[in-house]
Amino acid sequence: MKRKLWCWLAAALAGLFAVGAWVFWFWRGQTDTGGMERIRVTAVLPHDDYVYWTKTREGIVAGGLEYGVDVKIVLPRMNYDVPQMTELIRQETAAKADALIVQGIEDEKYLEALQKAQRQGILIVLIDTDVDGGFPHLYVGTDNYAAGKKMGEAVAEITEGEGTIAVLSGEKNYPNLEERYEGICSVLADYPDLQVACVEYNQYDGLRVIEKYHAILKAYPQVDTLVCVEGTSGQALGPRLTRQNRKYEHIVVFDLSEETLQGLRLGAFEGVMKQQQEMMGRIAVREIRQYIESGGVWDRKILTDVDWITSESPEAEAYE
Amino acid sequence: MNRERKKSISVEYQKGYYVIFCCVIIMFAAATIGNWMLSRGYRSTLNELLELNQLYVEIETSNMVINDAYLYLRESSMESYASEKENIRRQIEVVNRQVEREYSRSKKDLTCMTETYLEECDALIGLLETYLSDNPGRVSNEEIDRQYQAAQEVMDYINTSFKEIYSIELTVSQKREQEMVKLSRSISFLQIGLLLLGLIIYLRHNLKIIRNISESLGQLTQFVECVKGNLYHTERLELKSHDELLILADTINELLDIIQEQVEQLEQDSQIREQIREMEIDNLRLKNELQSSQMDLLQSRINPHFLFNTLNMISNSAVIEDAEQTRMLIDITAEYLRYNLDRLTKTVSLKEELENVKDYIYIQKCRFEERFAFVFETDEQCSGQKMPCMILQPLVENALKHGLYHMRSGGKIIIRTRAEGSFTVMEIEDNGCGFPEEYLEKIRSGIFEHERDNHVGIRNIYMRLKLFYKGQIRFWVDSCKGKTVLHIVVPRQNVCKGE
Incomplete structure (x- = not known):
């Protein structure tokens, strides 16, 4: 009799415990843990509607989760609105963020805002593009010269060392693109029958890419290879070209995206140079945390590698 | 036969009530906890918004003081700034406690921005005080303007941040309210579920008890009917239940045993009495017959000596008359009569009995040749x-x-x-x-x-x-x-x- 009574009591207690556990679980589910001493990092990115910066943003967010860092992504209302980006940097400086992840842009006020932030003790990480802003900073980005060299070697292999090349770049004097171009040229120097006919710029505009695609052939009919050293070109051409309808014998592009993968599958491109943007974002967050916790040298560069993707690569195979 | 009663019908019923009681307790606990959580959630959301608003009010007030000090160089404003600053700092602490309880990046940024604003304001007030001091040339107007602009720039960021936070907070509040509604609904479902579960268990338990009682009563009734028709019913009532009915069944079994024992005893007594009666009758009959035989014997003994003397005299006469056969017959008859008269009430041997038979036969042979x-x-x-x-x-x-x-x-x-x-x-x-x-x-x-x-x-x-x-x-x-x-x-x- 007593045993049964105990059983009933145990069942009642178990019921109460279950209710309590459920309530606790429910309550806990809707609240975040508190705490003041979190590392606050703000990434001021130029935009988020192109896969390059999307991937970078994903890398930063993933790094934040991985390393327990509070990451905030802020974007200007217009793509590459440098004044607004400057304003955002000032705002984050007033908010006393622990670190800022920004793209290196050669703009006076932009750099002044970064200098002020750095003076207030905020760590500056320049991602993708490095500039000499007169303040100590960490640069995390692709080794553009090495990327250019890898691209040049790929072009030489595809063309078997013969032909005329047209280079489609983003913006004139943009350091990253210049470095890539220099890398390509360093390889082409070894192939005398492989000439660069022209270097054109699309100002990161898709419409201008299409325009240049046709204009180059008109101006230089002997061009048989188109080398795109930035991402917008591949993105604009990928969905529109196939092996049959393309006007160039060979096309190689920069940055892996849905569009460039589509171009690869349809035979429009011989290959795509893939940057490791996500990796850059992760590395930036990792380095911030490591520096705040352990100190060390901050003013330095971390370069990431690139991969040459063809239609036979796993990434292209996986694309449906 | 006496078995231990393990259960009681009332206790069995009580178990059902316990289940309902437990369910009601759990329901009550769930309702209490749920209500507490809901009210806590609403109160927390409202408090947070009010505290943020208070911070904003304090900053706005402080900014008015700063504007007054900057535009009109009023010393009273500069003096009141100190108290406003303290108010802001207190409110910053309040918001920071919110952040400590539940981390929010936007709130943390806001408090930091507010601190930056205070730093800028401190710098501005410092410049204004220097400007109003005995040596105003140490500070230029441009420098004061720039500092004022810097403070206002931060104020703009704070305004923007407040708008964002309000927007976020309202969104969060809306989400929280939805969650609370969901919680409230879940608690209601839980309560209904618990109540139903309790009722089902209670009804099932009661049904089982009633079925057991009914089954036991059926068995009892059937058994009593059988016993009523046949007192020598050998089977005994076996109930599966372990409650009061088991005791009743055991008592009935014991009563039946006692009744059967008594009936058997009565029958045995009756048989013995019958046997005694028969024996008494036999004794009476034998006694009667014996008395009759003795009467007969007495009658035959009226004068045996006279009879034997006479027979002896006749035998002697037969010897004198040389009637040997007659003498023999008289002697044997005399012997036969003597045996009858002397031994009638005595134990004899089979040999003597046979000799008597032979005497009788000799007499009969004489008669029937x-x-x-x-x-x-x-x-x-x-x-x-x-x-x-x-x-x-x-x-x-x-x-x-x-x-x-x-x-x-x-x-x-x-x-x-x-x-x-x-x-x-x-x-x-x-x-x-x-x-x-x-x-x-x-x-x-x-x-x-x-x-x-x-x-x-x-x-x-x-x-x-x-x-x-x-x-x-x-x-x-x-x-x-x-x-x-x-x-x-x-x-x-x-x-x-x-x-």
Whole structure:
């Protein structure tokens, strides 16, 4: 009799415990843990509607989760609105963020805002593009010269060392693109029958890419290879070209995206140079945390590698 | 039979109430906790918004003071800034506590921005105070303007941040409210579920109890019906339940045992009384018969000495007259009569009994000459067998009188004695007409003992033997036309006592 009574009591207690556990679980589910001493990092990115910066943003967010860092992504209302980006940097400086992840842009006020932030003790990480802003900073980005060299070697292999090349770049004097171009040229120097006919710029505009695609052939009919050293070109051409309808014998592009993968599958491109943007974002967050916790040298560069993707690569195979 | 009662019907019912009680307690707990959580959630959301708003109000007030100090260079404003600054700092602490409880990036940024704003304002107030001091040339207007602009720039960021936070907070509040509604609904479902579960368990439990009671009562009723019809019902009531009904069943079983024992006792008593009555009747009958026999004997003893003297005188006369046969007949008759008169109430041996039979036969032979033949097939081992007097002679007389009387010649009577194991067998056989069928039937069915008819002699012999051997005799007649055998089997080793 007593045993049964105990059983009933145990069942009642178990019921109460279950209710309590459920309530606790429910309550806990809707609240975040508190705490003041979190590392606050703000990434001021130029935009988020192109896969390059999307991937970078994903890398930063993933790094934040991985390393327990509070990451905030802020974007200007217009793509590459440098004044607004400057304003955002000032705002984050007033908010006393622990670190800022920004793209290196050669703009006076932009750099002044970064200098002020750095003076207030905020760590500056320049991602993708490095500039000499007169303040100590960490640069995390692709080794553009090495990327250019890898691209040049790929072009030489595809063309078997013969032909005329047209280079489609983003913006004139943009350091990253210049470095890539220099890398390509360093390889082409070894192939005398492989000439660069022209270097054109699309100002990161898709419409201008299409325009240049046709204009180059008109101006230089002997061009048989188109080398795109930035991402917008591949993105604009990928969905529109196939092996049959393309006007160039060979096309190689920069940055892996849905569009460039589509171009690869349809035979429009011989290959795509893939940057490791996500990796850059992760590395930036990792380095911030490591520096705040352990100190060390901050003013330095971390370069990431690139991969040459063809239609036979796993990434292209996986694309449906 | 007494088994331990493990359950009680009332306790079984109580268990059902316990279940309901537990469910109500859990429901109450769930409702209390749920209400507490909901009110806490609403209160927390509202408080957070109010605290943020208070911070904004304090900053706005402070900014008005700053504007006043900057535009009109009022010293009172500069002085009141210090107290405003303290208010802001207090409110920053309040918001920081919110962040400590529940981390929010936007709130943390806001408090940091507010601190930056205070730093800028401090710098501005410092410049203004220097400007208003005895040496105003140390600070330029441009420098003050720039500092004011810097403070206002931060103020703009704070405004923007506040808008964002309000927007976020309202969104969060909306989301939280939805979650609270969800929580409230979940609690309601939980309560309904618990109540239903409790009711189902309670009803199922009660149904089981009622079914068990009903089943046990059915078994009890059926058993009582069986017992009512048959008090000797051997089966006992077995109930599966372990409650009060089990005790009732056990009590009924015990009562039945007692009743059956008493009935058996009554029957035994009745049988004993019947046996005693029969024995008393037999005793009375025997006593009566004995009295009758003694009367007869007394009558026959009127003057035995006179009779023997007379017979002796006649025998002597027969000797004088040389009538040897007559003398012999008179002597044997005298001997026969002497045996009858002297030994009638005494124990005799089988040999003496046979000698008496022979005397009787000699007399009868004289009477009937060679009309009947008598054969003795006797066993010497049985000669000493003790027995009552006048057993064989009346039987031989009976055979002669009833069996052979009508035969003119060829009548034969065989007297046999023999030992069979521990018994002595005596047989009287004749080849006469035999017993009537109805008389044989009476002898065989035992009615013989109680009947009074013409065969009083045989019945008398039977009763005397039965009394002498204490019932340990066998007495039967095989009879058909031409052969009648009367069998008497008595214990051989029996020690006979004289009266």
